[in-house]
Amino acid sequence: MALPNLSPEDRAKALKKAAEARQARAELRAKIKAGKVGFAEVMRQSADPIVARMKVSTLLESLPGYGKAKAHKIMSDLGISVSRRVQGLGARQREALMERLG
Numbered sequence: 001m002a003l004p005n006l007s008p009e010d011r012a013k014a015l016k017k018a019a020e021a022r023q024a025r026a027e028l029r030a031k032i033k034a035g036k037v038g039f040a041e042v043m044r045q046s047a048d049p050i051v052a053r054m055k056v057s058t059l060l061e062s063l064p065g066y067g068k069a070k071a072h073k074i075m076s077d078l079g080i081s082v083s084r085r086v087q088g089l090g091a092r093q094r095e096a097l098m099e100r101l102g
Contacts, residue, residue, distance in 0.1 A: 024050045025058075032062040039063060040102040043086075043094065052087035056080055056097075063101070074100060 006014065028050060031037040042059065045051045060071035075082060078096045080089070089097070 029062040056084050
């Protein structure tokens with residue numbers, strides 16, 4: 001798929017929007033890591049574009065006491081692809097994650 005031809009102003013706007021989204025995801029990860037926001041609360045916000053576009057593995061790794069190994073083990077046990085984003089989770093996968101971590 002060819003990339004659209006953007007004017008310099010449109011490109012700058014898109015870059016700013018992407019940077020803001022990355023910053024918001026980083027702030028959310030920091031809140032999760034600090035224990036200020038729980039897994040269940042994040043999952044309830046899954047319609048929010050910031051949460052929806054976050055990879056499930058990144059979300060799990062942000063939980064206190066969880067790293068890459070635990071996150072990948074949980075995802076493997078539940079049949080969730082490591083590249084899956086929160087918005088791409090099926091109802092059963094969400095339910096299984098909530099039972100395991102919620």
